[in-house]
Amino acid sequence: xxxxxxxxxxxxxxxxxxxxxxxxxxxxxxxxxxxxxxxxxxxxxxxxxxxxxxxxxxxxxxxxxxxxxxxxxxxxxxxxxxxxxxxxxxxxxxxxxxxxxxxxxxxxxxxxxxxxxxxxxxxxxxxxxxxxxxxxxxxxxxxxxxxxxxxxxxxxxxxxxxxxxxxxxxxxxxxxxxxxxxxxxxxxxxxxxxxxxxxxxxxxxxxxxxxxxxxxxxxxxxxxxxxxxxxxxxxxxxxxxxxxxxxxxxxxxxxxxxxxxxxxxxxxxxxxxxxxxxxxxxxxxxxxxxxxxxxxxxxxxxxxxxxxxxxxxxxxxxxxxxxxxxxxxxxxxxxxxxxxxxxxxxxxxxxxxxxxxxxxxxxxxxxxxxxxxxxxxxxxxxxxxxxxxxxxxxxxxxxxxxxxxxxxxxxxxxxxxxxxxxxxxxxxxxxxxxxxxxxxxxxxxxxxxxxxxxxxxxxxxxxxxxxxxxxxxxxxxxxxxxxxxxxxxxxxxxxxxxxxxxxxxxxxxxxxxxxxxxxxxxxxxxxxxxxxxxxxxxxxxxxxxxxxxxxx
Amino acid sequence: xxxxxxxxxxxxxxxxxxxxxxxxxxxxxxxxxxxxxxxxxxxxxxxxxxxxxxxxxxxxxxxxxxxxxxxxxxxxxxxxxxxxxxxxxxxxxxxxxxxxxxxxxxxxxxxxxxxxxxxxxxxxxxxxxxxxxxxxxxxxxxxxxxxxxxxxxxxxxxxxxxxxxxxxxxxxxxxxxxxxxxxxxxxxxxxxxxxxxxxxxxxxxxxxxxxxxxxxxxxxxxxxxxxxxxxxxxxxxxxxxxxxxxxxxxxxxxxxxxxxxx
Numbered sequence: 001x002x003x004x005x006x007x008x009x010x011x012x013x014x015x016x017x018x019x020x021x022x023x024x025x026x027x028x029x030x031x032x033x034x035x036x037x038x039x040x041x042x043x044x045x046x047x048x049x050x051x052x053x054x055x056x057x058x059x060x061x062x063x064x065x066x067x068x069x070x071x072x073x074x075x076x077x078x079x080x081x082x083x084x085x086x087x088x089x090x091x092x093x094x095x096x097x098x099x100x101x102x103x104x105x106x107x108x109x110x111x112x113x114x115x116x117x118x119x120x121x122x123x124x125x126x127x128x129x130x131x132x133x134x135x136x137x138x139x140x141x142x143x144x145x146x147x148x149x150x151x152x153x154x155x156x157x158x159x160x161x162x163x164x165x166x167x168x169x170x171x172x173x174x175x176x177x178x179x180x181x182x183x184x185x186x187x188x189x190x191x192x193x194x195x196x197x198x199x200x201x202x203x204x205x206x207x208x209x210x211x212x213x214x215x216x217x218x219x220x221x222x223x224x225x226x227x228x229x230x231x232x233x234x235x236x237x238x239x240x241x242x243x244x245x246x247x248x249x250x251x252x253x254x255x256x257x258x259x260x261x262x263x264x265x266x267x268x269x270x271x272x273x274x275x276x277x278x279x280x281x282x283x284x285x286x287x288x289x290x291x292x293x294x295x296x297x298x299x300x301x302x303x304x305x306x307x308x309x310x311x312x313x314x315x316x317x318x319x320x321x322x323x324x325x326x327x328x329x330x331x332x333x334x335x336x337x338x339x340x341x342x343x344x345x346x347x348x349x350x351x352x353x354x355x356x357x358x359x360x361x362x363x364x365x366x367x368x369x370x371x372x373x374x375x376x377x378x379x380x381x382x383x384x385x386x387x388x389x390x391x392x393x394x395x396x397x398x399x400x401x402x403x404x405x406x407x408x409x410x411x412x413x414x415x416x417x418x419x420x421x422x423x424x425x426x427x428x429x430x431x432x433x434x435x436x437x438x439x440x441x442x443x444x445x446x447x448x449x450x451x452x453x454x455x456x457x458x459x460x461x462x463x464x465x466x467x468x469x470x471x472x473x474x475x476x477x478x479x480x481x482x483x484x485x486x487x488x489x490x491x492x493x494x495x496x497x498x499x500x501x502x503x504x505x506x507x508x509x510x511x512x513x514x515x516x517x518x519x520x521x522x523x524x525x526x527x528x529x530x531x532x533x534x535x536x537x538x539x540x541x542x543x544x545x546x547x548x549x550x551x552x
Numbered sequence: 553x554x555x556x557x558x559x560x561x562x563x564x565x566x567x568x569x570x571x572x573x574x575x576x577x578x579x580x581x582x583x584x585x586x587x588x589x590x591x592x593x594x595x596x597x598x599x600x601x602x603x604x605x606x607x608x609x610x611x612x613x614x615x616x617x618x619x620x621x622x623x624x625x626x627x628x629x630x631x632x633x634x635x636x637x638x639x640x641x642x643x644x645x646x647x648x649x650x651x652x653x654x655x656x657x658x659x660x661x662x663x664x665x666x667x668x669x670x671x672x673x674x675x676x677x678x679x680x681x682x683x684x685x686x687x688x689x690x691x692x693x694x695x696x697x698x699x700x701x702x703x704x705x706x707x708x709x710x711x712x713x714x715x716x717x718x719x720x721x722x723x724x725x726x727x728x729x730x731x732x733x734x735x736x737x738x739x740x741x742x743x744x745x746x747x748x749x750x751x752x753x754x755x756x757x758x759x760x761x762x763x764x765x766x767x768x769x770x771x772x773x774x775x776x777x778x779x780x781x782x783x784x785x786x787x788x789x790x791x792x793x794x795x796x797x798x799x800x801x802x803x804x805x806x807x808x809x810x811x812x813x814x
Contacts, residue, residue, distance in 0.1 A: 342619075344658045345678060352677025356667040370654075370703060377623070377651060385622030390633035393805040400629025401622050427647055429640075527671060537670025 112142075112187055113314055114233055115306075117220035118285060119240030120278045121169070122250040124296025125220045128240050131297055135307030136216060142186065146221020148194050148209075149175045149182075153202035161202055164269050169222065169277030176227040183233045186217055191485050216310065222277070225285035235313070238306060239289035242296045244278070334502075334522075335509035341378050341520045347371065351521055354498075355536050364542055368468075371498055371520055372423040379464060379494045379518040380427060383408075405492075409461035411454065413438055413479050416468035416540035420496060424464060434458065436482060438475040440530070447474045452482060459487040465495045468539040470519070471526045473504035473511075480512050490514040498539070501525060501532050610778075611785045615793045618655045624648070624796055628775075632803050641809050648774055648796060649699035649744070656772045656794045657703060660684055660738055685731050689714060689743040689755050692807035696742040696772060710734060712758055714751045723754040735763035741771045746795075747802035749780030753787055766791045777802050 115132065119125045133141050150173055153161060160166040167173060178195070185192045193208035225231055225239070248270060255266045286292060293302040334340075341347055353359050353367040385401040392398050410424040411417075411434040421433050437451035455461065463483055470476050476495055483493055491514040500519045503526065508517060523532045531537065541547045618624065627648040630636050636644075665679040684704070688694045690713040697709055710730035716723045731737065739759060743752055752771065759769060766788045773795040776784075781798055784791070808814035 344655075345660070345662050345680075346654060346657050348678050349662060349680050352665055352667055352675065352679065355669045355675045355677065357670040358667075366705065373650070374654060377647075381621035381623035383622070385626060388629060390629055391635065392632045392801065392803065393634045394801050394803065396801045398629065398632045398801070400632065401625040402629060403623070403626055429643060531671050533671050534669040534673030534675045535671050542670070 112215060112217045113310055114217045114235045116224045116234035116237045117218060118224035120247050120282050121222055121274050122247045123240045123242040125240050127297025128293055129218045129220050131303045132306055135303055136310055141216045144219045146174060146224055148197055149179050150197045151175050152204055158202055164265055167273045169273045171223055171226050171281060174223060180229045189485055222282055225288045226281055231288055237289045239286045239292045240296050241292050241294050337509045337513055338505050338517045339382055341374060347520055361545055372420045375496050375518055375520055376423045376427055379496045382516055405462045407461045409434060409455055410464045410466060411436060413467040413475055417466040419468055419543050420466040436479050438478050447478050449478055462492045463488055465493055467497050469532055469536060470497045470500040470504040471530050471532050473507040476508055477511055480515055494518055499523060499532055499536055611781045612789055615781060615785050618652055618796050628797055638809060638812055645810055649696045652772050652774060652794060652796055653699040653703055656740060656770050659770045659792050684738045685734060686740045689751060692744050693742040695810045696744060712755045714754045723750040725754050725758050728758050730762055739764055739769045741769050744774040745802050745806045746773055746776040746780035747804060749783035752784055756788055775802055
C-alpha cells in the first residue's frame with residue numbers, strides 16, 4: 001500500500017509544476033464552493049489568489065461523481081460566478097484566499113474533525129457536505145471524495161467500462177488502502193497527494209492534487225462507510241437517506257438532460273450495478289451512521305444540528321492565534337534555542353541606522369544588508385561541523401573542519417524575508433531558495449498562508465527560514481508548521497531575523513523548542529498594530545520603498 | 553632585525569611550553585571550543601559581548617582572535633586546502649575577510665545617540681565617529697580592501713608596498729601613499745598573512761613616520777604564526793591586532809592564489 005502511495009508523487013512532480021514542489025493554497029474557495037470544483041474544465045476561469053502559480057485545484061478531483069465519465073464543459077451556476085476572496089454566508093463570512101492557522105497557539109497541530117458523508121448515488125451527498133461547510137464557523141475545510149480513489153483499470157476492465165459493463169459501484173472498484181493512508185495523513189496535518197482519476201481513460205492522471213489537513217475534513221462517497229479502517233478515522237458519520245425513486249429521478253435527469261446519455265443505457269447501468277450496490281453495500285452501512293439525514297440537502301434542520309454538534313466539539317480547539325500569541329505571558333528567562341548575536345558596537349550602530357525613521361533608503365538598505373550578513377554568518381556557525389584533515393601547499397596537513405550538512409536551503413517569508421536572500425547567496429554558493437507568502441488577514445488579524453514554493457526534497461535540507469522582523473511570531477510559526485508538514489525535522493530549521501520581540505521568541509521557542517532562533521536584537525513588545533516597539537517600522541516597506549505616502 | 557631576534561629569544565619558554573602540549577598552539581578557550589561544536593555554540597552564546605574577542609594570553613591584551621566557530625574553522629580549512637579551486641578560494645577568503653573586518657570595526661570609537669523609530673519610540677543606540685581610514689599592505693593586503701569597503705562605503709584607503717629581499721628576508725618600503733591627515737585618524741592596517749611579521753613592522757614604522765600613534769592602529773590579519781605574533785606585539789605593545797588564527801604554518805600561498813598569479 002505504501003508502495004503505491006509513494007508511486008504517485010514523483011509522477012506528479014514531473015508534470016504538475018504546482019503539485020509537488022509548490023502549492024498555492026487556495027483550497028477553501030473550492031471547498032466552500034463544491035459545485036464549482038466539480039467541473040475540472042472550469043479551472044482556467046477560476047480566479048486565483050494573488051501570486052497564484054499554475055497550481056491545480058486540490059479538490060477538483062475530489063468531488064467528481066462516479067458518473068461524471070463524460071467531460072462537461074459547463075457546470076452548475078457557480079462556474080461563471082465572479083468570486084471574491086470572501087464568501088458571505090447567511091451567518092458568517094468565509095475567507096477563501098489564504099490558509100489560516102491549522103494548529104494551536106503552541107504551534108501544535110489541532111487534530112482535524114473528520115466528517116464522513118455516505119449515501120446512495122444522487123442522494124445529495126455533496127449538497128449536504130456543502131451546506132455543512134456553510135453552516136460551520138470554521139475557516140478552513142478540506143473536502144475529500146471517494147471518487148478520487150477509483151482503481152486503475154486493466155485492459156479487460158477498460159473494455160467493460162466502454163460497454164457500460166464495469167461495476168463502478170462495487171467496493172472492489174476503490175482503493176481503500178490509499179483512502180486510509182490519505183485520510184490518516186490529512187488527520188496528522190501532513191501534505192498529501194490525492195490522485196486525479198480520469199473518468200475517460202480510467203487511469204490516474206500523472207498529476208496529483210496537493211491537499212493539506214484542515215480544521216474540518218469532509219470525506220464523502222457512496223461507500224464512505226464500507227471500510228472498517230476508514231470508519232475508525234471518521235469523527236462523525238452522516239448518512240444521506242434519500243428515497244430511491246427520487247434518486248433514480250435525479251440520476252435520469254442528470255444523465256439524460258445534462259449529459260445527453262440514452263435512457264436505456266442509464267437504466268441498464270442503474271439496475272445492473274447502481275441499485276444492487278445500494279442494496280448490498282450502501283444501505284447496510286447506514287448502521288454505522290451517527291446521524292441520518294432524510295431528504296438530503298433540503299433538510300436544513302438536520303444540517304443545522306450537525307453543524308452545531310461539530311462546532312461544540314471544535315470549540316475547545318480555538319484558533320484565535322495572533323491575538324492569543326500577543327497576549328501570551330511567559331516567564332522572563334530566555335529560551336536556550338535563542339542565539340542572540342553579541343551586542344557589539346557595530347551591531348548597535350547598525351541598529352541605530354536602520355531603526356532611525358529619518359534614515360534615507362540607500363543607507364537603510366546598505367546598513368540592513370550588513371546586519372543581515374552578520375545574522376546569516378552567525379546562523380551558519382551554529383550548524384554542526386565535522387573534523388577533516390586537508391593537504392596544504394606548505395606540505396603540512398591541516399586539521400580543519402567542514403560543514404556536516406551539505407544541503408542548505410533558504411526559505412524566505414515574503415516580502416521582508418526576501419531582503420535576506422541575497423546575503424545567504426553571498427555566503428553559500430548555489431544555495432536553493434524557497435518562498436512562503438503569509439499575510440495578515442486585516443479582518444481577523446490572523447496570518448494566512450497564500451503561496452508556497454519549496455524544493456521537492458525539502459525534507460533533506462537544513463532550512464534557513466528568513467524573516468526580517470518577528471513580532472508575535474504568528475507568521476514564523478505558520479512557516480515552521482508548513483516546513484514540518486513537509487517533513488523537515490524540527491532541529492533542521494534555523495529561523496533568522498534582524499529583530500524579534502520577547503513574545504515572539506517565547507512563542508516560537510515554546511512551540512518549536514528545537515528550532516534555532518537567530519536574531520540581532522530582542523525588543524520588549526508589540527503595539528496594537530502588531531508593530532515591534534521600539535522596532536524598525538515596516539521593514540519591507542522601508543526596504544522596498546512602498547511606504548504609504550502619509551508616512552513620508 | 554637584530555633587536556627583533558633578541559625579543560624572540562627573550563620569551564621562548566611560554567611558547568615552547570605551549571608547543572609541546574599541542575601541535576597547534578591554541579589558547580585554552582580555543583581548545584575547549586574545538587572539542588565539540590555543540591559546546592562551541594553554547595559557549596559563544598554565553599560569553600558576554602565584551603569578552604567575545606579573546607585576547608591570546610601570551611601575546612598581550614591587544615592581540616585578539618575573532619570569535620572561533622566551526623564555521624570560521626571551515627573557512628580556514630578551505631583556504632588552506634591545496635585542492636580548493638581558485639574561485640572557491642577567493643569566495644571563502646572574502647567571507648573570512650569580511651568576518652575579520654566586521655570584528656575589527658568594533659574597535660573603532662563611537663558615541664551614544666538616541667533616535668526615534670518609525671513607531672515613534674526612542675531607541676538608545678550609538679553613532680560611529682568619523683575619521684578612520686584603511687591602509688593595505690600591497691599586495692595581499694589589498695585583498696582585504698573590498699571587505700572593508702563593503703562595510704564602510706567611502707572610507708579613505710592608503711597603501712604601502714613593502715618588498716622583502718629574497719635572500720635576507722629583510723623588508724624594505726618601496727611605496728607609501730596615505731590620506732594627508734592620517735595622523736588624526738584611526739588606521740585599519742590590512743595584511744592577511746604574517747609569517748615573520750617583518751613586513752608589518754616596516755609598515756607600522758612608515759605609519760609612525762607619518763605621526764600615526766601606534767595605539768591608533770588596528771591590524772586586521774587572517775593568519776599569523778606565533779613567531780610573528782610575538783614579534784609584532786613586542787615591537788608595538790599598544791597596537792590592536794585582530795586575527796582569525798595563530799598557527800605555526802602560515803598559508804603563504806594566499807596572495808598568489810587570491811590574485812591568480814600562482
